[in-house]
Amino acid sequence: MRRAYIERQRQAGRRALAVLPVHHPRELLTAHGVLGVELWGPPGPPRGDGAGRLQAYVCAVARNALAFLQAGGARAVDGVLFPHTCDSIQGLAALAADFGGVAGRTLVFQHPRGGARPSARAFALAELRNLSSALAELTGAPLDPARLGWALGLHAEIDACRAALLDGRARLPMDDAALYALLRRGEWLWPEEHLAELGAARALLAPAPVQRGVPVLVTGYVPEPAGLLPALAGAGLYLAADDYAAVGRRVVRAVPAGGEPFLALVERMLAAPPCPTRGTDQGERIRWLVGLAERSGARGVLVHVQKFCEPELFDVPAIKAAFAGRGLPVLVLEGELERELSGQAETRLEAFGEMLRRAA
């Protein structure tokens, strides 16, 4: 279905790029008329000739992506964009560029790490202009600055809707599975279509809470396998606050006002929530998470990480300690991008749910 959608978009004159996780300037892609199709895995064991090119101690996100790309998974698009998320994605980008296996162009986007220093702002600006030139080459047309202004506005609206749905989660008459299916369609839909869907969901927000489960905060990488969400519901829980790198951590709430579009884009990037893959300070991240938990009334915290994912794993002890100090139970669930939720994970979720329900 996704392949057919991409094909229709290309027939309508757009270009398409497969995009590896996580942070990248979607606004810029939109402004250039390029559809970004994000590649989180795909779930399941890696298959095909590329499966053995990365060692088993590299995370499944990188291994599966390589196997998928080498098996021709990117044939439907015009190239692949690698944001410099971590050592694994960086290594993957180097592999793809140097040793083949990926049809079409490979583009990279290196975001500055370590917060909003003057050097970081200048680098982000140069990097965005650099990517813009590469996109102009891909599409054969230079960027119209007015289009970037328009794209910024469009993505700000999308973020406003996403923030309304996530922050008003308790008042949204939708289960987690349906909500996340909607939110994650933004990973591949053309943004105007996605905004229309989000707007429709936003209209459903009730004036008072409608969710009956125990609210929990989730922090982690990506809500895969999809079976996790029904399992949470089965345990009597719902995701009241989201800090998934794939979802909530990309919603910019404080939208900087106007100005030169590239500068505004830099400010938008820097205003995104703290994320270890962007090298943000641990204390800042903890304050952010505590704020999310408090605002949502979360009664427990689910830390949902990928095995071998160093950016996330290094913060786990600090997260555990911070919430233990506040009396909020924490469950750490580690996955390997399986297709199905393991029986063991399901049991642990059930036990966690039972404990939270008893305490509620």
Next chain:
Amino acid sequence: MILRRTQYELARRVVGPTLLRLEAWQKARARSGRGPRGGPFGPPLESTRKLKELLSLHYLAGRYADGAVPVAWVTSGFPVELLRPLGFHAVYPENHAAMCGVQRIVPELSDAVEQQGYSRDLCSYARTDLGSVVTGKTPAGRLPRPDLLCCCTNICQTVLYWYKALAAHFQVPLVLVDTPYVYGEVRAHDLPYVRAQLEELVAVAERVAGRRVDPEELRAVTVRAREGSRLWGECLATSRARPAPWTGFDGFFHMAPIVALRGGEECNAYYRLLRDELQDRVKRGIGGIREERHRLLWDNLPMWFAVRELSTLLAERGFNFACTSYTNAWAEAGVQVDPADPYGSAARAYTHVILNQDLSNRLGILRRLAREYSCDGAVLHSDRSCKPYSIGQVDLRERLARELSVKVLLLDADHSDPRAWAAEPGENRLTAFMESFG
């Protein structure tokens, strides 16, 4: 402060050297009457005694450094030249973790942080260091508390996550040099970014040290750092001779000063001594192993906990590691620093370290090393802890074997956690690899 400073200087200049001389004299007495080291190795390097002395002094002084001088904990790829003129005592947690690896105390230190929720899948250097911080256990006696944490991502992103955890623990400033990854060539905006960060970090370091960088002193440190890297390169280059006058495994130990004491005169004096000894061995035909039949290239970090076993296994069959990409890295970056332009040249040099360059570059380095050192095989250590070094090795193995017509082995292990090394199957694989040479 004055008392602390006096203790620090006494440890560095008087007590340390005296104790070490005494220890050396006792060891020499105990050795007297015994013949040279037996087994498959050549006679031991005389310089090793001086190396131990140098490192012991550094760690001994470190015990008294906090409160006496500003202390920085620094990643191995950080441009330390910029800190030296401010009087920082630099601690290298990676170097310290390697020491813990050699002493096989990594599992114990790692267990301590695994209990706090750190995953065993994280880099074992980071686990070792954090474990040492939590437990206070260290073979160095004591590590001084940092006033500043200095991290450069030119070796990996892991160091950033690790140092962020340290910053949260010690509640001290963390300065970061974020080096854009190099695909082929650097782009126009890469080096200005790195240079600007160097200027930003110096401002923070000056605040912490309470003094300004003296440009003359910076120039002098840069001259010494470049000289140190050049000398280290000369030491390594002696292994182009047949037989190589030392083993690649020796090189792993003797690289400590260029990592931890770069920019100081004691580092350079040491490498002059080592170079002269190695060159003399070359002249006299003395090898690192008694009978060198095959010369290999080693890629990636060593397995610190198994260096002795592996070097013996190899030496007994006439195999020596004539060169290693890891030790070579320290000879290549440092020579690019230029006293006439300390910031600009540091930006260039530190952005171009091997792990910050794409796989074509890396393949080029391995290919060149294998040719220059006349290697007839290579072992690529697939290091579970070190993703940036290990990703791509499956392809590198195939390319090296094809392009150079040499035998290449991919060996799964870890650089300092012995729990990730299956000794028997691993040694069997190495043995089978050596037997394939006929």
